[in-house]
Amino acid sequence: MRVELELAALPPGSRRLVxxxxxxxxxxxxxxxxxxxxxxxxHRGGPLIRGLLQRTEAGPVVRCPMHGWAFCMTNGASVxxxxxxxxxxxxxxxxxxxxVEAGSLEVPR
Amino acid sequence: MEVDTFxxxxxxxxxxxxxxxxxxxxxxxxxxxxxxxxxxxxxxxRCILHAERVPAMRAEFEALAGVQHRDGGFAPRSADxxxxxxxxAFCALMLIRGNAVLAxxxxxxxxxxxxxxxxxxxxxDGRWVDPRWADLDTTSHPVSFFNVVLALGETHRRADVERxxxxxxxxxxxxxxxxxxxxxxxxxxxxxxITAHLIQDALVAAVLLEGRAxxxxxxxxxxxxxxxxxxxxxxxxxDNVDHTMDCVRSSMLxxxxxxxxxxxxxxxxxxxxxxxxxxxxxxWILAAKNPSGWPDFPGMESNLERSCDGIDTLIKYRxxxxxxxxxxxxxxxxxx
Numbered sequence: 001m002r003v004e005l006e007l008a009a010l011p012p013g014s015r016r017l018v019x020x021x022x023x024x025x026x027x028x029x030x031x032x033x034x035x036x037x038x039x040x041x042x043h044r045g046g047p048l049i050r051g052l053l054q055r056t057e058a059g060p061v062v063r064c065p066m067h068g069w070a071f072c073m074t075n076g077a078s079v080x081x082x083x084x085x086x087x088x089x090x091x092x093x094x095x096x097x098x099x100v101e102a103g104s105l106e107v108p109r
Numbered sequence: 110m111e112v113d114t115f116x117x118x119x120x121x122x123x124x125x126x127x128x129x130x131x132x133x134x135x136x137x138x139x140x141x142x143x144x145x146x147x148x149x150x151x152x153x154x155r156c157i158l159h160a161e162r163v164p165a166m167r168a169e170f171e172a173l174a175g176v177q178h179r180d181g182g183f184a185p186r187s188a189d190x191x192x193x194x195x196x197x198a199f200c201a202l203m204l205i206r207g208n209a210v211l212a213x214x215x216x217x218x219x220x221x222x223x224x225x226x227x228x229x230x231x232x233x234d235g236r237w238v239d240p241r242w243a244d245l246d247t248t249s250h251p252v253s254f255f256n257v258v259l260a261l262g263e264t265h266r267r268a269d270v271e272r273x274x275x276x277x278x279x280x281x282x283x284x285x286x287x288x289x290x291x292x293x294x295x296x297x298x299x300x301x302x303i304t305a306h307l308i309q310d311a312l313v314a315a316v317l318l319e320g321r322a323x324x325x326x327x328x329x330x331x332x333x334x335x336x337x338x339x340x341x342x343x344x345x346x347x348d349n350v351d352h353t354m355d356c357v358r359s360s361m362l363x364x365x366x367x368x369x370x371x372x373x374x375x376x377x378x379x380x381x382x383x384x385x386x387x388x389x390x391x392x393w394i395l396a397a398k399n400p401s402g403w404p405d406f407p408g409m410e411s412n413l414e415r416s417c418d419g420i421d422t423l424i425k426y427r428x429x430x431x432x433x434x435x436x437x438x439x440x441x442x443x444x445x
Contacts (some may be wrong), residue, residue, distance in 0.1 A: 044148070044414070050347075052298070065346070065349060065406075066298060066351055067242065068293070068296030068298070069296075069304075
């Protein structure tokens with residue numbers, strides 16, 4: 001499944017929540033770089049779209065607002081016993097597309 | 110919303126309606142239907158306990174005991190093999206409190222098994238560790254369980270329990286910051302939820318159980334910290350429903366118990382300032398509710414865990430309106 005967004009709708013420093021079917025995707029523009037991550041924290045289901053963005057030497061991380069689990073926005077890795085799902089983003093002129101693989105994406109609440 | 114107090118009858122109707130929804134959704138949280146997320150199970154059973162429906166739900170407590178591991182602990186998901194501390198404490202709390210009503214020997218054995226688990230897993234410096242939670246948060250849960258063990262007069266390994274309980278309290282007290290809050294740079298940078306957890310779940314019971322003046326002072330400073338960071342809307346942590354419910358519940362219990370047992374610690378937290386601050390928090394929580402329950406943030410879809418927290422908050426607020434500190438303490442299991 002694919003989600004399309006106008007780049008103008010996501011200026012640097014902003015974030016948007018988009019849906020691909022029943023899957024919620026949190027999309028962030030961090031200094032011009034676009035990251036897409038499943039909105040549901042694998043810990044207790046907190047909304048990553050409301051998370052705290054932090055820049056680290058390894059790249060940006062998003063920290064869940066509920067209990068603080070942090071995820072690398074590039075690959076979803078965490079030092080906690082769980083991993084967030086990230087999605088590839090492609091640029092097409094003034095539009096971006098996010099490829100949301102069907103199947104393994106929904107975390108039950 | 111400007112509210113001083115809420116009509117008890119209206120709150121009772123809302124609580125009953127939410128409880129009815131919870132029971133109607135039993136297949137989503139009940140172990141009698143199959144494997145479950147045990148933290149969700151424990152959230153639901155806490156509502157059952159506080160709604161005084163334990164005898165009718167006996168099978169739920171027996172099913173919870175049925176997924177306990179040989180080491181006395183529980184896993185985050187009931188079908189998983191590895192015990193972890195946080196969820197084990199939440200489950201153990203439901204078992205000991207449920208069994209205070211049911212008086213079942215098999216459940217009593219489960220409680221003793223849980224005591225063994227926490228005695229076996231405590232670190233040398235008094236903390237407990239769970240990779241899913243901050244160490245301070247994790248430690249608050251077994252301490253809370255031991256609070257109830259001591260309050261209810263459970264005698265299994267009593268001397269060991271008292272020693273472990275004091276060590277856990279010591280670990281928490283030593284970590285309090287100068288501004289009265291507790292912080293974890295990784296899990297809880299704002300310190301709000303962790304402070305709310307620690308003063309209600311771990312610390313304040315020691316004021317009841319032993320009249321500890323140092324703990325009363327620590328709780329008062331923690332309470333002051335919570336009040337100082339409440340948002341203008343009445344919420345905490347930028348409209349975080351979970352954290353606001355934690356702060357309201359914590360503030361109700363600690364304010365009432367300190368007013369009864371250590372009023373000298375409260376300073377300007379006593380008297381006129383207390384009602385406005387807690388009631389504004391509850392007003393915000395009520396405004397954040399969806400037709401189907403509570404979400405993590407206003408405008409989102411509700412979820413069962415947060416809805417259980419909402420029910421628990423309503424029940425405790427009604428007790429808070431009654432102004433009887435012992436009634437509130439019973440809702441944490443800290444009094445018979």
